[in-house]
Amino acid sequence: MKPGPRSSFRVIKDEIARRIGEQTWKAGALIPGEEALAAEFGAARATVNRALQELARAGLIERKRKVGTRVALHPVRQARFAIPLVSQEVAAAGAAYRYALLAREARAADARDAERLGVALGDMVLHLECLHLADERPYQFEDRLINPSAAPKAMEESFETLGPNEWLVGAAPFSRAEFTFLAALPSAREAKILDVAESEPVFVGERRTWLLARPITAVRMVHPQSHRLTSRL
Structure with missing residues (x-):
């Protein structure tokens, strides 16, 4: 279910994590950019960016300049x-x-x-x-x-x-x-x-x-x- 307008970064973070956990976005998949996510969630790009930063720190996604954001290929188990x-x-x-x-x-x-x-x-x-x-x-x-x-x-x-x-x-x-x-x-x-x-x-x-x-x-x-x-x- 799509979250309502003006979603907080926590709502965005939890929804992205849910999609990764249920493999709506599979390992290695490129996920939508900040602009697209901001439009979907009715949030500012800064709010989306904060959610993505937390997910990257948690090891669920990988962010690279000029490449985009992908679901992490290697589970956190290998890093920690x-x-x-x-x-x-x-x-x-x-x-x-x-x-x-x-x-x-x-x-x-x-x-x-x-x-x-x-x-x-x-x-x-x-x-x-x-x-x-x-x-x-x-x-x-x-x-x-x-x-x-x-x-x-x-x-x-x-x-x-x-x-x-x-x-x-x-x-x-x-x-x-x-x-x-x-x-x-x-x-x-x-x-x-x-x-x-x-x-x-x-x-x-x-x-x-x-x-x-x-x-x-x-x-x-x-x-x-x-x-x-x-x-x-």
Whole structure:
């Protein structure tokens, strides 16, 4: 829906981010210039310029003199922190990779979902449980929530053959992320899936991403204690 006349820079910024997030404007696409956007939103060019500057700082767009403004080709993940693709991690270690979807459920967010993902109680969420294997041994258990209002096409995906992380990297650009790493004891379900003892510490990575203020996903990734994380920036 087109915003009304005399839009503020926040309205313009949020609408452009929405179009990028829903891939109305795809990665690498040239977006309309300031004059055209000013006419569409009923705003001054200075207001449009401010919105575009903030989106550029967030890593969603790239602005170049005499070339124009394009949707960023490379997701923010590459500029701030490397979000690995598990299949590539396993292959790089010389092992055979296999992926299995364990559970997929679209449901109304309960209290735990709402707190974990940052949505309202009762909002629709997509819950996925996946197992990644290396040489047929459990490598990572992935417990993920996706916010369909930020990534609506996720509801159309079965995730039977393509993992949600790989899908999100290509389909749901983000502007902000939060990473947490910790050692913890596994839940009974995590221990069973990873084939470890409940008394055996595991390596846990937790990540949340947002498109501006809208949460996209929250994921808990649990590995056997032998796991090592290496990141090169």
